[in-house]
Amino acid sequence: MKISKPRGTRDFLPEDTKKRRYVESILRQVVKNWGFNEIITPTFENLELFTLKSGEGIVGELYNFKDKGDREMTLRPELTAPVMRMYVNEMQAYQQPLKLFYFENCFRYERPQKGRFREFWQFGVELIGSKRADADAEAIALASEMLKSVGIKGDLHVNNLGVIRHLLSVLETEHQSKIMRLVDKKDDTGLNDFLEDINAPADLRMKLLELICLTGEGAVTKARELVGNIPEIETFQELLTLLDTYGVEYTINFGIARGLDYYTGTVFEIYAEGLGAQNQVCGGGSYQLIQLFGGGDVPSTGFGLGFDRIMEVCELEAPDDKPVVIIAKDSTRLDAVKVATKLRLHMPVYNDLMKRNFKAQLSHANNIGARHVVIIGEQEVEAEKVTLKDMSSGEQELLTIDEVIEKLTCK
RNA sequence: GCCGGGGUAGGGUAGCGGUUAUCCUGUAGCCCUGUGGAGGCUACGAUUCGAGUUCGAUUCUCGAUCCCGGCCCCA
Known part of the structure; x- marks a missing residue:
């Protein structure tokens, strides 16, 4: 009688493990050189931590359970929320900015497919305390450098949600959120229908549809023509100048939204080739979560790297042990x-x-x-x-x- | 939750109603107990699970399960 491994999990054989550890060690070296410190949070948390952040809807995607004391628990599906909880509980008096990183396994109850597993590893960075473009730029440059260090050429797309938010600010908050989700999904017909439903002003509708298609060179100039010379555009321009200075290549893309309300300004995603449908290896941005968990009004920025997807496309060879x-x-x-x-x-x-x-x-x-x-x-x-x-x-x-x-x- | 394609020794495969279930590789040993990589020989080891059809199922049908790819979702 053979026992198979649980669905969506993997056994890593000696050769696999060797390569994973090697790639991991390179990534660790890079984040350390950028001045980040590693932290470790529990493998399971109170369920509430994640429903608070992402809504009741995510419970269906979680490996949750009741413990023997009848407490609602879950294996962590990601690490931003645990890190924010940790910050609020124990680190509020630390010197800012806090530069933290983690490399841990996460669990999601999803249907496995290429680049998607039920147990997977995330390498993440959270930069707490600065709301300046400098912090966002450092995070993006670091993510870019990490991928480069393991030989992966990523396609980086950046945006500042403040621009689209400014445009939508005349609408009700709920409508704004809904529109952001539709933009994130690139559901153009859904978006059109919704704008029709809420009877959005024709001027706004036209500008919005034009804005979310803006990408590449000259996009900032065109966006400025659409929404005027607002501070969000200036901040975005500042970020781009910093990225240029870091030598990071990027594509401006006003269509990247991220469906969740806690993203405040800068957002970015990095894609890699050879991964099929799940081609995103990195995602992040600036966000505001600390208040949600009972802390102060502290801005943060961060990103997560999908380590398993990186392994999928990484061609590095671990050095020989010479036994x-x-x-x-x-x-x-x-x-x-x-x-x-x-x-x-x-x-x-x-x-x-x-x-x-x-x-x-x-x-x-x-x-x-x-x-x-x-x-x-x-x-x-x-x-x-x-x-x-x-x-x-x-x-x-x-x-x-x-x-x-x-x-x-x-x- | 939905849609496709799959599952035969540890890995890779052939068979597609009746075979001792094929071959390659692997592992262990011997030929060969102080000199490896080749070769020969021997041993080990598999039809994913459960029902059904049939005299008989690895083969056909159904269900489950797992894997692969895609949808949904992606914090």
Whole structure:
């Protein structure tokens, strides 16, 4: 009787894990160099944390459960809300801006497909305390740099929601939200119908439809013509100038909306090729969530990277471990253990655990890709040395253990 | 929740009503107990699960399940 793994989860074999850890280590190095500090939050949280942020509707997509104390819990579906909760609970007195990052698994009860799993990993950054374009620009530049560091060419689209919000400000709040959702979905007919339903002014309707199609060069100028010289445009222009200075390539896209009300201004998405329908590898922007969780009026900006999607398109190869295999005879196995113990302070070492004969041990060493083997037989024990054999050249020489360490570690 | 396409040893496959279920690879061992990569031999190991049709099902039908792709959703 075999037990299969739960739907939408994955086993990572040694080769997979090695590559994942390697890519992870590169991303970690980049965020650290940008001055961000890692945090860890619980794997499960009170259900309310997420319904508060995203509405009751998301419960259907959650891995939620009641614990033995009858509390409504859920495995975390994302990490922005937990980080905000953590900030409100424990970090409000910290120096701002807070520069935080996390790399954790998340859980969503969804139908698996390419680039979508029920357990997946998010690498995210939250920058708390600054509402300036400088913070948004740093977040975007960092996201861009992270992808670049692992060899992924992403297509970055940026927008400032303040512009479209300004245009819609004459409408009721609920209508505004609804329109933002329709724009996010790129549901043009739905949008038209809705504008018809609420009897939106013809002038606004025309401007809106024109605005959300604005993209690429000259889009800012055209937007300015549509909505006038409002502060939101100036902020957006400031962000773009900063991005230019960072050397980040981007596409202006007034059609990116993000369906949720807590996004305040800057929003961005990054897409990568080769991922099928789920081609977004990064999404983020500036948002206002802290008040919702009982904190002050603190602006934040952040983004999440879909680590699994990155792995899907990342072509980096993890460096080789260069294992050393010790080959011994039955009569010298204890000597082999002693030598292994010394060598293990410096390098990965394999010892025979199968009581293989001499030839089979050598063959096994070859099969697992050993660069070198260390032979310990009666002759070597007698001479208080070992034989080091280079597996690719076949050359071998009699050396002391210290000489072996010296020789293998300096390469 | 919806729509397609799939599921045969650990991995890759052939068979498409009756076979000892094919071959490649893998793993372990032997040929060969102080020198690997080749070769030969041996062993291990599979029809996703459950119903139905049939004398007989890996093969046909239905259901479940999982995988792959897409829709919805995407915090």
